[in-house]
Amino acid sequence: DARVTQTPRHKVTEMGQEVTMRCQPILGHNTVFWYRQTMMQGLELLAYFRNRAPLDDSGMPKDRFSAEMPDATLATLKIQPSEPRDSAVYFCASGLVPESARGYTFGSGTRLTVV
């Protein structure tokens, strides 16, 4: 089965450090989402890309977060500097638009803990 691959699975870092999370979408998918999940807020959309172009990153704190898609096989989410409130599970999901009716496939997530 095709899958979305996220690395690392777990990350513990100290406040102020840079964190980079990576996502390899399913081959052929043209849309990539980054979500953050916490108990309080649920799944929050941070950013998404279509054909590698950023379409919307309004859900992302611009001063510390950045998302890029340097090529079709890699999406990155970077936090610099990290803060304890960034502790959450970060999911990447990919899909094919206009066939989005099939839904989007999620990666296993990166569990980030900032201490």
Add this chain to the structure above:
Amino acid sequence: QKEVEQNSGPLSVPEGAIASLNCTYSDRVSQSFFWYRQYSGKSPELIMSIYSNGDKEDGRFTAQLNKASQYVSLLIRDSQPSDSATYLCAVNRDTGFQKLVFGTGTRLLVSP
């Protein structure tokens, strides 16, 4: 008002019963609707999608959509303990900026 609203639960049903999960959305432009299941510590997985008003059945699952009322639901027949999970409703536009927006999920507990 949140774009997608769900009752957080937990919704408790006995094994073999029908579980009914509900979701309302605010964006009338929404065209595609999805139900994801998420087990604790795991990633969401797609179980149903629906695009037209009415019912769509897949095995023990039935999705129901009413665009006029901006309401989508998921029925699980013959509930099993293995169905215990959080069920996430998601909506998507098919035009313009398509962004998949999730509700906060309803936790379902199926007791043996």
